Amino acid sequence: MGKAKLWTKDFLIVSLANFFLYFTFYLLMVTITVFATEQFQATPSEAGLASGIFVIGTLLARLIIGRTIDRIGWKKTLYIGFILFLLTTCLYYFVNSLTFLFINRFLNGAALGVASTATGTIVARIIPNERRGEGTGYYALSVTLAAAIGPFLGMYLSQHAGFSMNFTVCNILLVLSFFAVFFVNVPKMEFSKDHFAKMKGLSIRSFFEVKAIPISIIAALIALGYSSILTFLTSYAKEIDLVDVSSFFFIVYALFILVSRPFTGRWFDQKGENLVMYPSFILFAIALVVLSQAHQGFAILAAGALVGLGYGTFSSSAQAISIKVSPKDRMGLATSTFFIFLDGGIGIGPFVLGLLIPVLGYRGLYIAMAVLVFLSLFLYYFLHGRKAGKGSAPVASN
Structure with a gap:
């Protein structure tokens, strides 16, 4: 009996979508402090808050979505998360105050929490049980590569093309990956009434x-x-x-x-x-x-x-x-x-x-x-x- 197939269309699309989510996260994480300082004369502590408040939003969203994702539906949650993440990433173009930046960073982080919980849940179902470690390892590469490429490109674009180009690159890649997730076949999961209770x-x-x-x-x-x-x-x-x-x-x-x-x-x-x-x-x-x-x-x-x-x-x-x-x-x-x-x-x-x-x-x-x-x-x-x-x-x- 052959090995269960790991490299399926669905696995590749979900991994790629997760890469673009975290690519945006890491790219903006290393550049937003400079953006806050140069655009709004933020103090070092305020610039740090502009960076860190994103993670607070992510944590709170994960706390909520983790207990509701089964009721909403895994794929529907993925769509909701992607739409919210794309919208809040677009809002960076219109940020005109430090307060607006804080609010949008928090909402952007919450959207990532929703979308990435969905991708992680879906891929856990797609990966065959007998290849759990191998599959999860390859899927985790999407975050690893994002953590390497995102900061490098973010700093380069900030120096040579301005902050707006960072936002543009992120939005283009998010739109492309959003359309790609429509072609993912999410395995059905049956949940009992006791589970929801x-x-x-x-x-x-x-x-x-x-x-x-x-x-x-x-x-x-x-x-x-x-x-x-x-x-x-x-x-x-x-x-x-x-x-x-x-x-x-x-x-x-x-x-x-x-x-x-x-x-x-x-x-x-x-x-x-x-x-x-x-x-x-x-x-x-x-x-x-x-x-x-x-x-x-x-x-x-x-x-x-x-x-x-x-x-x-x-x-x-x-x-x-x-x-x-x-x-x-x-x-x-x-x-x-x-x-x-x-x-x-x-x-x-x-x-x-x-x-x-x-x-x-x-x-x-x-x-x-x-x-x-x-x-x-x-x-x-x-x-x-x-x-x-x-x-x-x-x-x-x-």
Whole structure:
């Protein structure tokens, strides 16, 4: 009996649509602070809020849509999310005050929360169970590539074509991907009345998939470590006079994920998640140590490669675990639960870690994050690793 097919039309379209969603997110994330400063003379804290309020909107939307996506319908939720994201991205052309920018950033983030929860839920259903790790790994590349290409292109366009060109590029790509999702065939899911009855209450189970919470907690801690790179790498590079080399950090990061993903996904399915999860913690911790001791450009690039192998492998594998341990009829809630915690770690990181920099400095911060990541390995063992069976296990059922 042959392998279940992974590279279907539906898988490719949903992955591409997710890429354009996150491409817009990352492109605007790195340029909106400069936009707020130059257009509205925002203070550094106001410019930071203009960037971070997006994540707050995303988190709140995920919290709500995770418990309603099954009732609304997965594909209809995808349409709604895309339309709202496209409309709020178009509104950047008309922003004429800092207050308007804050409001639109919040709404833009909420729209991404709706659309990306839908893409994650749909793709979880499309991926064959026996290729869960491999499929989720390839799907996660859509976010990885967006995180590498979006910031690079955003900074280039801002310098050479102005902020409006950023908005134009994002809108064109969103329109194209919106039309593409009309051709996605979403597998039917039958939900019982009891399922919807459970979602009506205000209990934790109606907002979160409880079985996905342990791995999601770990994801939040690891994302906190990653946020130290995403937010402070440029400032750190300026301090150690390695700005030119640091601009290639995320390119190397994405390249090493592309090279490693075919192997790590298969190992996850064939050998069990622990085989890829434990090394991912160690490699990410080493990456942070290397980054903290960087005095030459090679160390920055080496850290980028290790982050790709460590954090890149962890994020896709942890997402696969969150789906694997959850009931089939709660895939939508499991997806939103995982990303609420992951986005939460990235979202609060700049605020929390920013308080540590005056005390520890950038090098000390990265050492502290390496310790956090390494300790998270033991937390993973107690919350999931010791119970994980070797080999591919079936997705939990009702």
